Amino acid sequence: MMNTNLTVKEVKSWIKVEGGSVSSPIGFSAGGLHCGIKRKRKDLGWIYCSVPAISTAVYTTNLFQAAPLKVTKESIGSNGKLQGIIVNSGNANSCTGDEGLQHAYMMRSAFAKQTGLEEEDVAVVSTGVIGEQLPINKILNGIEKITGLEEGNKAPEFEEAILTTDTFTKNECLQVKLKDKTITIAGAAKGSGMIHPNMATMLGFITTDVHIEQGALEKALKSVTDQTFNMITVDGDTSTNDMVITMASGLAHNELLQEDDPEYPLFVEGLQEVALSLAKQIARDGEGATKxxxxxxxxxxxxxxxxxxxxxxxxxxxxxxxxxxxxxxxxxxxxxxxxxxxxxxxxxxxxxxxxxxxxxxxxxxxxxxxxxxxxxxxxxxxxxxxxxxxxxxxxxxxxxxxxxxxxxxxxxxx
The missing domain is CATH 3.10.20.340 (ArgJ beta chain, C-terminal domain)
Structure with a gap:
């Protein structure tokens, strides 16, 4: 939901929203909780949109692609839309075979049931240790505790729940006038180790309320990724899991934005600013990094x-x-x-x-x-x-x- 306790400052054509988050664009909410994968810290997070959102994603280039990534590709590929994302940290559900794939489907099904969504409108994301089966019962029990999807601004809890070895949460939020409508783009990310160009160990979640054609959003994200997330490296290792997902609710009610629209480059600029900020925060937070x-x-x-x-x-x-x-x-x-x-x-x-x-x-x-x-x-x-x-x-x-x-x-x- 829109956070009203915000301050702003200019970033090129866009306005930087201090205190903004992935729940700032109209229609979005987020949260996180502790389900028991980790000993104490939050380890289960979610993003929810009040309407099916035009969505696209870019994925790791590692040939070992984790089970949740496969499920997310399937969801987005079904109709180009998402309405929810369920994320666990502490376990990557990678190199876990058919059992791991079934666990990813179980996460998708449980979150869809808990939120009243269609399964194909849910993305599944995991990050953490590779090669161990998910403690699926802990995750399913955690999903059952998710309530009040549109109550308040719980995005900081989501930002905490997606972390692994990160030392700080990562977010960005920008706004601009697109003709007579205010457009918001926001993002959250995690990443600290196993970071290398071409979509490595990072999770990026970008939300926006712009009304945009799916193909135009997909082209923008791929272009922006090449200039931002694919231009960072920490240790040269490319992970099996990670991705950047972008969801557009359309609830700003601007005229449908297409590639040939004169204001499309302005949207791409804002998307790039958000992605660049998140990418640099990930690079800064390299494991043990001081500079x-x-x-x-x-x-x-x-x-x-x-x-x-x-x-x-x-x-x-x-x-x-x-x-x-x-x-x-x-x-x-x-x-x-x-x-x-x-x-x-x-x-x-x-x-x-x-x-x-x-x-x-x-x-x-x-x-x-x-x-x-x-x-x-x-x-x-x-x-x-x-x-x-x-x-x-x-x-x-x-x-x-x-x-x-x-x-x-x-x-x-x-």
Whole structure:
């Protein structure tokens, strides 16, 4: 439901809604509770829409695709609409065979029954440990406790319920005037480890009240994903489960938005702003991370070249550990450029760490190590690379690699 206790500030053409959530767009509500998968923390969440919402999703590229992902594909594929999403954390229901698939169907059926929805209008999402069967009875008992779907703003409880090793909840909410109607786009996400480009370990849930054609929404999400969620990396591991789902209730009652509408690019801009904010929050929350790293590559022949180089740099373990150690070791950056698979002229490379130029024409620029170390003490680090081959550019995001990353992942199941 719409949250009225909100403040706003401008974000490009859109207005950022402070305190907004996935339940801010008209027609949506969300919540979460503890059902017993985890020892204490909330582990079962849901999103509900008062009407069937035009929906689309993008999915992990991992060939081992978890049971709930298969069920969600089936639901969205039935009529391009969803009215509810049920999510559990603490167990991925992945690599669990036919039993796991039946458990995913049981979750869908139970949530549909509890909410009065059609089964094909429900998506199922799971995240957590791979290879263990769901404690399905705990989940089914939890679903039976879901009440008051449209009462109050319980989105923070949903944001908490979807977390695994995350250290904070992640959300964003924007509004804009589309002709004479106010349109809201909002999102929540989780993600901390097993994050790598091309839809890795992340769950993204984006809601909007725009009235839009399903094909136009699908095209927008795929385009936006390539520029945001697919441009982050934490550790190079691609998960089996995760996806970004977008639901549009249409309850803003604007004229049907189609691809050829002059205001369609404005909607895409807002969707991209929400997705980018969520993606950067995920990158910042990498397991054990202390710094957000942003790598911008300019001067490439194609955008794809710039994407490949920027993702290679931000995904390099040696670059990540150098940033953690506040060491301006530009050789690691240049090395990553060299093995990115993109043909470049080494003598044309320029590299800056923040405002400090460290490489010019492929050679050291003679910078101040003290100034570089001082810059690298910040929590947000920007690296700029110019290839000198063309006019295209791209930006990727990631985090540093700390001692805590090993500690967290060495004991993940225990």
């Amino acid at each position: 957000l790293i942003e790598v911008t590559v300019e001067g490439s022949l194609t955008e794809q070249d710039a994407q490949n180089i920027s993702k290679t740099i931000v995904g390099s373990s040696l670059v990540k550990t150098a940033i953690f150690g506040e060491d301006a070791n530009w050789g690691r950056i240049v090395s990553a450029i060299g093995y990115s698979g993109i043909h470049i002229d080494p003598n044309s490379i320029r590299v800056s760490i923040g405002p400090i130029k460290v490489v010019e024409n492929g050679f050291s620029y003679g910078f101040s190590e003290e100034e570089a170390k001082s810059y690298l003490s910040n929590e947000e680090i920007k690296i700029f690379v110019h290839i000198g081959a063309g006019n295209e550019k791209a930006t990727a995001w990631g985090c540093d690699l700390s001692y805590d990353y090993v500690r967290i992942n060495a004991s993940y199941r225990t």
